[in-house]
Amino acid sequence: MESLGWSFWLAALTLFFTILMAVELYFGSRSVEALRDTSGELPANPKRVSIIVAARNEQRNIRAALQSLLALNYTNYELIVVDDRSEDATGQILDDLAASFPNLQVIHIDTLPDGWLGKNHALWIGSRQATGEYLLFTDADIIMEPSVVTRAVTYMEKNHLDHLAATPSLQMPTAFLGMFGVSFILLFSLFSRPWKAHNPKSRFHIGIGAFNMLRTEAYRQVGGHQTIRLRPDDDIKLGKIIKKNGFCQSAVYAPEFLAVEWYASVSEVIKGLEKNTFSGADYNIALVVCGAAIHVVGGIKAYSCNTVG
Numbered sequence: 001m002e003s004l005g006w007s008f009w010l011a012a013l014t015l016f017f018t019i020l021m022a023v024e025l026y027f028g029s030r031s032v033e034a035l036r037d038t039s040g041e042l043p044a045n046p047k048r049v050s051i052i053v054a055a056r057n058e059q060r061n062i063r064a065a066l067q068s069l070l071a072l073n074y075t076n077y078e079l080i081v082v083d084d085r086s087e088d089a090t091g092q093i094l095d096d097l098a099a100s101f102p103n104l105q106v107i108h109i110d111t112l113p114d115g116w117l118g119k120n121h122a123l124w125i126g127s128r129q130a131t132g133e134y135l136l137f138t139d140a141d142i143i144m145e146p147s148v149v150t151r152a153v154t155y156m157e158k159n160h161l162d163h164l165a166a167t168p169s170l171q172m173p174t175a176f177l178g179m180f181g182v183s184f185i186l187l188f189s190l191f192s193r194p195w196k197a198h199n200p201k202s203r204f205h206i207g208i209g210a211f212n213m214l215r216t217e218a219y220r221q222v223g224g225h226q227t228i229r230l231r232p233d234d235d236i237k238l239g240k241i242i243k244k245n246g247f248c249q250s251a252v253y254a255p256e257f258l259a260v261e262w263y264a265s266v267s268e269v270i271k272g273l274e275k276n277t278f279s280g281a282d283y284n285i286a287l288v289v290c291g292a293a294i295h296v297v298g299g300i301k302a303y304s305c306n307t308v309g
Contacts, residue, residue, distance in 0.1 A: 050132030168258035207239025
């Protein structure tokens with residue numbers, strides 16, 4: 001029998017690690033609870049929640065998103081939207097809505113201070129105006145089902161959490177973008193291990209821009225967005241500093257209660273990857289080089305197999 005070539009052992013090693021990752025992903029994802037299993041019944045004395053949204057040039061989606069927030073069944077909340085130097089009709093849309101809804105507070109920002117990224121600064125400004133015992137940071141294009149805040153507060157109270165991240169459903173306009181969305185979810189799950197976020201002994205943490213709810217006291221203690229003022233991946237890094245400082249966090253599945261048109265075109269995907277990929281790797285050059293090497297080796301292996309075939 002001829003000795004087996006390097007391509008065989010590379011393929012065997014790839015298969016082995018793929019099976020390991022698939023097993024962990026399967027059992028890990030099954031251990032994450034679903035928000036639908038938490039009661040949507042409003043508590044007798046609901047704690048105050050401050051919902052904070054940063055918006056920049058969001059005229060396409062912001063009206064529908066805010067209307068869903070203004071229709072929440074939670075009875076004790078305020079909505080703070082920070083218009084971060086928008087150049088489109090976002091500011092006017094916000095002012096029109098604020099004239100009709102007294103629990104909507106609009107803040108307009110005209111300049112960005114040195115040493116800040118725009119979104120982090122906007123969320124920080126919004127948090128300083130908040131009066132709630134809970135802070136909910138969410139993006140300007142998220143559509144929420146009316147009971148989601150009620151369920152989230154109930155879940156946090158029941159499990160004594162300081163931070164809860166909830167996953168949305170991703171609405172993609174084409175089949176190609178839909179496949180990209182599924183691939184991203186799988187890779188993100190393997191990279192962040194959300195099922196380990198609640199384990200205080202694990203280094204893994206979680207944060208999701210669509211729905212990051214925190215106890216205000218915990219947020220203040222870690223320095224809030226001021227601590228991560230230059231991080232483009234603010235959502236997951238907010239979860240990191242919460243976990244690092246000994247606070248309790250967890251993640252739940254909530255696709256029935258949160259929806260977002262994630263990327264509307266391939267160009268938006270490219271821009272998003274350009275902005276977040278390196279920061280998502282925590283600016284770890286070794287990790288990036290290793291990942292690139294794996295892709296190169298995998299490409300060589302695929303080419304080799306096609307050539308032999």
